[in-house]
Amino acid sequence: MNIYQKNCLVILSLILGFVLSIAYGYSFRNFIDQPSFSAxxxxxxxxxxxxxxxxxxxxKLFKNDYSVNLSRPYYFPQHKVIVFNGYRDKSEQSFYKIDSQGNLVDSITFSQDYSTIIFGDYILQNKAYSSWIIDGDTTKKNYIEVNAGTNWSEDKVENEFDRLKRSAEDVFYFKYESLWDYDDPRNESKIDKAVFLINGIWYALYGKNLYVDLNDLPDHTLPxxxxxxxxxxxxxxxxxxxxxxxxxxxxxxxxxxxxxxxxxxxxxxxxxxxxxxxxxxxxxxxxxxxxxxxxxxxxxxxxxxxxxxxxxxxxxxxxxxx
Amino acid sequence: MKIKLPFLKAFIIALIITIGFLIYVFMNPELNSGYAGLFFLSISPAVLIGIIVYCYIIKVLDHAGLLAPHFIFRFLVPFLMISFIIWIGVNTGTEPVLEAFQQYNFSEYINYFFNFAIEIYLPLAVSLAAITGMLHIGNNEVANNDSM
Structure with a gap:
């Protein structure tokens, strides 16, 4: 065999090698061997x-596209409702109520306020609260401010704090950093705001270094x-x-x-x-x-x-x- | 006729191809993003030396009577050999280029092969064809000088 024939043989066998490797890959390493799943x-x-x-x-729970950015469901057994917290866009926060039959019955929207939280059966914000979960009331209610001007002595604040805490069913507090604007003098004085639930109304007390143990928050979220x-x-x-x-x-x-x-x-x-x-x-x-x-x-x-x-x-x- | 290969000729061939390689890399937006451009620049000396070595290998094969004395053979035999080795190399191991067990149909499967071929083998073919062509240039002059 002369050199031209030998070279042609090498070329043809390499091309054949390509074709064979592609055929092998397609036939033996492409399809997955598993039983039929048609049933x-x-x-x-x-x-x-x-x-x-x-x-x-x-x-689908929400017929329209509410489902973006929904929280876990909150379950309120005494009222037999489920509430979802959702963000449709960044400027608003919405809550959706599902009744005991599984129907979406109500919703409420607040403009975006990062202090908004579901606490117990209420929706709390640092400036107002809402009892919508319990009674469907869509108005925002103001806290009854025990010391609207913040010029009480620390002792007086402490006494009032203990008095309110004793008669309250629930206590929550907002820390000064999220409460006041950056240049507000109350921010510098570190005035916190504690809120107390007494007989279905929330009262607010302002003071320095108020502290509420939030470790055992009532948690209504479902696991x-x-x-x-x-x-x-x-x-x-x-x-x-x-x-x-x-x-x-x-x-x-x-x-x-x-x-x-x-x-x-x-x-x-x-x-x-x-x-x-x-x-x-x-x-x-x-x-x-x-x-x-x-x-x-x-x-x-x-x-x-x-x-x-x-x-x-x-x-x-x-x-x-x- | 046999390939004559003075070192200068090999060096010039390698230089031309390496510059062509760098131009190709920097004109191609996929290849020159981020640090990729620096990477290709840093391996270009190795490319240069590699091409010089390749030219000498072709000369040795040619003189030893293994490569037929024609452009087609001097180009196709090394090209197909290198391509085949690359093909086997990229398809074995845990992450083959042509992914295993994807349940592609036939046209998809072939398509993947051709996409790979165009991306890798086409530049390789162009470079090797250019090198082989340039290896031929000196030979005719030498032959003419011999016969004078």
Whole structure:
């Protein structure tokens, strides 16, 4: 064989090598070998499409797009309502009320005030408060100021503080840094504001270095029951991944795909599909599925529960058994 | 005819290609963002030396009778060899260029290959073709001088 033929042979065999490697990759390392999921795809539904059976229904909680930047649900058992705190845009803060049947019945909007907080059954701000959660009153109420001019002696303030604290059901306070404007002399004098709930009215007391122990704040937020550790991979009594269909590989042992989740609500097993990432070899106590964008909230004593996925709230309502 | 390769010729070829390489890098917005421009500048001496070495390797293969004495062979054989080694190199390991297990259909799969080819193999082909062409330039003069 002369040199030209030898060279042609080298060229052709290299081209063949390319073609073979592409064919090998396409046939053997492109498709994922897994059992068929067509039966499971019918049984499990994506939450975004809504689910309806004879016993329960799952639908979007807010029909319009309120769902941006919603807080966790606050549950008030005595009033049988759920309240959400949401920011539609930066200049306003809104609260939404869900009644005992799971319907959005009321909402209230305040202009943005960073001191706004849900404390007990009231919405408190540093200049006013609202009893909207209890009675739906949309007006802002002013605190009854015990010492409007801040010229009491420290002893007098302390005595009044103790007196009010004894007869109050609840106490909260605002620190001077968030209370006054930067150039207000009261900011420099470090005047705090303590508020006391007595017989359904909030009273305010101004003074220096007032301190309220806020470590045991009444917390009405519902805990997120969605397991975020390895218990999510195994059958448990709340929610778990029953199966996983791989769609494509992210890196070694990590796959994007559809998780088939069994959510146990009262006596029903709700079957949901969700896009999740699976890590086949998780380290430490981490689970195989990263479900940080999912949440499950169940208020005891109400006939509904919430599922959150990707910041969208869905409500599970039991249908009335006829 | 056999390749004659005085050092000056190899050096000039390498210089031209390295300057061409730097122009290509700095004209390409993807490649010259941030510190990438500095990176390519810092490896250009290595590119220069590498091309000189490459020219000598071609000369050795040519004189040893392994490479056929024609432009096509002097270009295609090293080009395909280097391309194939690059292809195998970037596709083994944990993060292959053509990602495994993506369930692409056939046209998508081929598309990914061609995108890689155009990005990597095209500049490589142009450079090697230029080098091979320039290696040829000196030879004719030498041959003419020989026959005089």
């Amino acid at each position: 499971k795809d019918l049984e499990y539904k994506m939450i975004t499409e809504g689910i309806k059976t004879e016993r329960y229904s799952i639908s 997120n029951l969605m397991p975020n550790d390895s218990s999510f991979d195994q059958p448990n009594s709340i929610a778990y991944v029953a199966d996983f269909q791989k769609t494509n590989r992210v890196k070694e042992n990590e796959w994007n795909g559809l998780a088939y989740i069994n959510l146990l609500y009262k006596t029903d097993t709700i079957k949901i599909k969700a896009k999740l990432t699976q890590n086949e070899k998780p380290i430490n106590n981490l689970g195989k599925y990263a479900a940080y964008n999912m949440g499950y909230f169940k208020p005891d004593g109400l006939p509904y529960a919430f599922i959150v996925q990707d910041d969208n709230y869905y409500i599970i309502k039991m249908k009335k058994q006829l």
